[in-house]
Amino acid sequence: MMIDLHIHTARCGHAAGRPSEYVAAARQAGLEVIAFTDHLALPDGYDPDGEYAMRPGELAEYVADVRKSAATGGPPRVLLGIEADWVPPYRAQTARAIAAYPFDVVLGSVHFLGDWAFDDPRLIDEWSLRDVAGAWDEYFEVFTQAASSGLFDVMAHPDLVKKFGHVPPGDLISLYDDVAAAMADAGVAVEVSSAGLRKPCREIYPSDDLLAAFRRAGVPVTTASDAHTPEEVGSGLGEVRAAVARAGYESIVYFEAREMREVPL
Numbered sequence: 285m286m287i288d289l290h291i292h293t294a295r296c297g298h299a300a301g302r303p304s305e306y307v308a309a310a311r312q313a314g315l316e317v318i319a320f321t322d323h324l325a326l327p328d329g330y331d332p333d334g335e336y337a338m339r340p341g342e343l344a345e346y347v348a349d350v351r352k353s354a355a356t357g358g359p360p361r362v363l364l365g366i367e368a369d370w371v372p373p374y375r376a377q378t379a380r381a382i383a384a385y386p387f388d389v390v391l392g393s394v395h396f397l398g399d400w401a402f403d404d405p406r407l408i409d410e411w412s413l414r415d416v417a418g419a420w421d422e423y424f425e426v427f428t429q430a431a432s433s434g435l436f437d438v439m440a441h442p443d444l445v446k447k448f449g450h451v452p453p454g455d456l457i458s459l460y461d462d463v464a465a466a467m468a469d470a471g472v473a474v475e476v477s478s479a480g481l482r483k484p485c486r487e488i489y490p491s492d493d494l495l496a497a498f499r500r501a502g503v504p505v506t507t508a509s510d511a512h513t514p515e516e517v518g519s520g521l522g523e524v525r526a527a528v529a530r531a532g533y534e535s536i537v538y539f540e541a542r543e544m545r546e547v548p549l
């Protein structure tokens with residue numbers, strides 16, 4: 285089934301386009317199910333320029349916009365989602381925001397190590413001060429903690445830490461198997477995203493090796509573009525679906541009222 289479970293809109297401050305434009309693009313691309321998953325407002329101080337996420341007061345308007353485009357009828361079927369950052373000291377605040385609306389799907393993301401937005405190109409210099417293996421360990425520790433929090437249905441861009449091409453040397457398989465086991469224990473799904481293909485790493489999130497580890501651990505996957513413009517809806521989905529098939533998956537999942545639905549790939 286052609287699914288894109290991760291789509292942004294202009295509301296987040298760094299994407300372009302209204303929901304109706306994304307829906308039209310999705311219809312054109314032959315998608316059957318899409319989810320709007322704009323960035324939930326961040327805790328105070330984490331988004332000083334208002335470029336990472338919607339403002340706290342915008343959530344109601346965002347939900348109304350998405351509902352309006354869902355009501356026009358498919359295809360595609362339009363789901364109400366949200367992408368929420370895992371910022372550990374603000375777990376309760378995040379949980380309250382998520383509980384305030386009847387979301388179909390909640391994506392969990394790690395874009396911060398401490399207060400460093402490690403995937404922001406403007407902050408890339410910080411990478412030269414860091415030990416790459418140390419950053420990876422920290423990232424996957426936080427990622428695992430997020431997955432286990434019970435807040436999220438799907439963990440987004442699982443190896444986002446590689447975005448700019450920083451990958452530690454050596455064998456990563458045992459790290460990947462540990463991460464995959466933690467996802468299985470947490471009962472979350474993970475996203476296979478084409479976004480990495482458009483970034484310096486030039487690779488799907490997750491890598492083939494990490495995706496194979498998810499498959500070994502029995503972790504369900506969904507497919508996504510992480511579109512930030514209408515043109516990006518469904519982009520790279522062919523490569524994503526090929527990677528999913530290569531890893532041995534025959535089915536993928538989406539969520540409806542936060543219940544997992546399994547469908548043939």
Ligand code: ZN
Pocket residue numbers: 292296298323512
């Ligand atoms: Zn974004």
Ligand code: FE
Pocket residue numbers: 367393395440441
């Ligand atoms: Fe993200």
Ligand code: FE
Pocket residue numbers: 290292367510
């Ligand atoms: Fe996103």
Ligand code: ZN
Pocket residue numbers: 367393440441510
């Ligand atoms: Zn994202």
